[in-house]
Every structure is written in structure tokens, then in C-alpha cells.
Amino acid sequence: MKVTICAVGKLRKGPELALISDYLDRFGKAGRAQGLGPASVVEVEDKRNLGMEAEAALLERALPAGAVLITLDERGDVVSSPEFAAKLGGWRDNARDLAFVIGGADGIAPSLRTKADWSLSFGRMVWPHMMVRVMLSEQLYRAGQILAGTPYHRV
Numbered sequence: 001m002k003v004t005i006c007a008v009g010k011l012r013k014g015p016e017l018a019l020i021s022d023y024l025d026r027f028g029k030a031g032r033a034q035g036l037g038p039a040s041v042v043e044v045e046d047k048r049n050l051g052m053e054a055e056a057a058l059l060e061r062a063l064p065a066g067a068v069l070i071t072l073d074e075r076g077d078v079v080s081s082p083e084f085a086a087k088l089g090g091w092r093d094n095a096r097d098l099a100f101v102i103g104g105a106d107g108i109a110p111s112l113r114t115k116a117d118w119s120l121s122f123g124r125m126v127w128p129h130m131m132v133r134v135m136l137s138e139q140l141y142r143a144g145q146i147l148a149g150t151p152y153h154r155v
């Protein structure tokens with residue numbers, strides 16, 4: 001089950017990139033035996049600053065064909081980590097690839113939001129998009145650990 005994180009903006013070398021690389025690497029390595037992963041990040045850049053709709057067009061072009069489209073959005077569903085793991089496991093069992101979409105400073109255009117199969121929220125507060133990448137990467141790794149039954153997720 002390939003997982004692609006499609007995001008607006010280029011992440012430069014720094015603590016966020018180091019964390020994302022570490023979690024996604026761990027998710028891919030630990031998940032291999034369970035049919036989870038690999039995970040990768042595809043970045044799109046709206047170099048001419050044309051706004052949300054232009055970003056949505058770039059994001060749509062970056063989406064892997066046939067993948068379940070999941071938008072990250074503060075208006076989406078708030079779920080627990082075990083619930084997220086169960087969703088991931090269900091898609092894995094149905095041999096689906098996943099595309100998680102994270103918007104830029106203005107968010108994800110409604111034209112793309114309406115195409116989503118599911119929308120995931122990390123709470124009603126708005127987080128910087130680079131932080132959302134980190135949080136999503138950790139939750140993917142955590143979900144893999146929950147599905148594997150390891151003690152990483154203790155609650």
C-alpha cells in the first residue's frame with residue numbers, strides 16, 4: 001500500500017524535514033511485513049503565487065492514479081489514533097494506495113476538497129502546514145505500530 005503525502009511548498013533542510021524523514025522511514029521499514037507503505041512526499045510549488053486554485057491544479061496533477069484521496073483539513077473528522085489505524089488497515093486490506101493532501105497558507109481549494117474520499121482533522125485549531133506534515137508522518141508510524149500490536153502506542 002503506497003502512501004503519498006502531496007503538499008504545497010518546499011521543505012528546506014531542518015528539524016521538520018529530519019522528523020518527517022525519520023518517521024516515514026520507520027513507517028516504511030516496520031510496515032513492510034504488514035503490507036503498509038512505503039511512504040513518500042511529493043511537493044508542489046506555486047512559484048507565481050497564483051493562489052489556492054492554482055495550487056489545487058498542481059496538487060491534482062501530483063496525485064497518484066487510483067489512490068484514496070484524503071485531505072488534511074481542520075474542518076474534517078477528528079479521530080483517535082486506533083481509529084486512524086483501523087482505517088489504514090481497511091484500505092491496506094482492500095489493496096488501496098493512499099494520497100494525503102496538505103494545503104498551503106490559504107488552505108485547500110473547495111474544488112479539490114469536494115473530491116476527497118475522506119477529510120482528516122488534527123483538531124479545530126489551524127496548524128502550520130509543515131507541522132501538519134510532521135504530525136501526519138508520526139501518526140502513520142503510530143498506526144503501523146498499533147496494527148502490529150507493539151507497545152509504542154500505550155493508551
Ligand SMILES: C[S@@+](CC[C@H](N)C(=O)[O-])C[C@H]1O[C@@H](n2cnc3c(N)ncnc32)[C@H](O)[C@@H]1O
Pocket residue numbers: 071072073074075101102103104105106107108120121122123124125126127128129132
Ligand atoms: C496554514 S493551514 C491553512 C488553513 C486555512 N485557513 C484553511 O482554510 O485550510 C495549511 C494546511 O495545513 C493543514 N492543516 C492545518 N491545520 C489543520 C488541522 N487542524 N487539521 C488538519 N489539517 C490541518 C491543511 O491541509 C491546510 O490546508
